Amino acid sequence: MPYLTSAVLGAALLCFALLGLRARRADGPLDDYVTARNSQTAATLGLSFLASGMGAWILFAPPEIGAFAGPVALAGYAIGSALPFIVLGFYGPAIRRHLPEGRSIGEFAEACYGAGVRRWVALVSILYMACFLAAELTAIGAITAMLSGVPPALVVVGVAVTTLLYTAVGGLRASLATDRWQAWLMIALLLLVGGVALARLPLMPAEATFPSIAAGDALGVALTLVIAVTAANLFHQGYWQRVWAARDERALCRGAWLGGLATVGGVVAVGGLGILAAMSGLALGEPPIPFFALLTEAPGWLALPALVLAVTLVASSVDTLQNGIASLAVAGSGRRGLSIGAARRVTVALMVPVVIVALQGLSVLRLFLIADLLCAAIVVPVLLGLWRRMTPVAAVAGGMAGMLGAVLPGWMIQGSLAAGVLAASFPGSVPTLPPFLGALVVSTLVSLAVATAAPHKRARTV
Structure with a gap:
């Protein structure tokens, strides 16, 4: 056989x-x-x-x-x-x-x-x-x-x-x-x-x-x-x-x-x-x-x-x-x-x-979830690139804020930054909503806020 x-x-x-x-x-x-x-x-x-x-x-x-x-x-x-x-x-x-x-x-x-x-x-x-x-x-x-x-x-x-x-x-x-x-x-x-x-x-x-x-x-x-x-x-x-x-x-x-x-x-x-x-x-x-x-x-x-x-x-x-x-x-x-x-x-x-x-x-599920979370933290700032008010500063700020947003739910619930980081690394390889939702919502809000507050439109190719 x-x-x-x-x-x-x-x-x-x-x-x-x-x-x-x-x-x-x-x-x-x-x-x-x-x-x-x-x-x-x-x-x-x-x-x-x-x-x-x-x-x-x-x-x-x-x-x-x-x-x-x-x-x-x-x-x-x-x-x-x-x-x-x-x-x-x-x-x-x-x-x-x-x-x-x-x-x-x-x-x-x-x-x-x-x-x-x-x-x-x-x-x-x-x-x-x-x-x-x-x-x-x-x-x-x-x-x-x-x-x-x-x-x-x-x-x-x-x-x-x-x-x-x-x-x-x-x-x-x-x-x-x-x-x-x-x-x-x-x-x-x-x-x-x-x-x-x-x-x-x-x-x-x-x-x-x-x-x-x-x-x-x-x-x-x-x-x-x-x-x-x-x-x-x-x-x-x-x-x-x-x-x-x-x-x-x-x-x-x-x-x-x-x-x-x-x-x-x-x-x-x-x-x-x-x-x-x-x-x-x-x-x-x-x-x-x-x-x-x-x-x-x-x-x-x-x-x-x-x-x-x-x-x-x-x-x-x-x-x-x-x-x-x-x-x-x-x-x-x-x-x-x-x-x-x-x-x-x-x-x-x-x-x-x-x-x-x-x-x-090896099991790569946990790595997959962490990679997914990193993508969730920056996907909206990247896709907002066709909006003429978006700037590089707004995109980077949104992405960085998204990473913080992934940690924030665990930090707030459990009372420590270390606990928030651990929750965002998916111990036990179990997908949970708060880190993803935090990454997505915070990155979107910060990107929009920074772009809207920018005094001038940027020169751009698209």
Whole structure:
């Protein structure tokens, strides 16, 4: 069985590599390598948003949230997962008009506020995407260990090297080409694995009820997830690349809505399996993994398509993150920037520490939450860049105030700064609303106040 599994996974990764390499433009300029400017239809963008946003996390987080927090919290997670696409669908056309030759969130920040803010925003974006990469590769290692006898390190390195091959050579076009196929394969495998697992689910007890927590707590979890996931994903450079890759503004809007609605459907469907698993009385494991608990009642052969599903989910998000990090580094070097060869070397170099972390099998949830909180503290000041009253001082003041706002609730409740800092670092890896709400509200209020109090409008390029 390990040999068959290795062969099937190797074949899937080889297909992804061939699709990506075929899409490359051997003589394309650096700008095409990182943006594929004005080339993608709404359908392609919608599938790409779906594939690049759907990582292995969908097999862990939504089922667990559904099983323990109930439908309201799951709805919050689904909305938070899709909202970044919708925001860029609304906000993206204005960004394209004001920065038609843009390539990254860093360049947008520089056009609005200057080089200093660009470096700050680029650092946050790279930190977040590196955490995302490490989490995805760690997840595929854990899934491999659960479902097969294949060494997890082999699959982790295999996914990293394969995606690196076609993204380093083909750039964004390679990622977009594989996303189309990966999205359809992902949908088909989710239907197969979910359908078979559901069919073998134990009969529901007569007294079965929806899992739920107190209404106020459920709304708090939902709001926390909406803020955390939306704020963090707005610093996902892979999504920003697609703003300029869209053929036109209409394609961007329609593609963003298509990707967003498909993402909501996917998260709700997989999370719903977690709810059903909990209602059936199935043992969910320790730590709880409802989706994989369902597979214990399913036929043994289902483990192979489930593992292919996991590899597809990871590859579709990893290739987007790899290309996003490289493009942000390239764009951050200035418009004359690096050569394509240097961009490829940056991609490879940035993956080395990520793979090393992933091979340790560590939990990155707490790092993810801290990175999400940092994004929440500065997302509003960055997005206010198109408001003509905003200034670099207002943006920096808002971001700094947002970080203080994250600490403030714990400080006020527990009476010490140290307690506030500890609460904002999420001990126990449990997402809580006060730090996120404090970061978002305080950063917004301070940005608006400082910008409004400024005596003169700034000179600006957007």
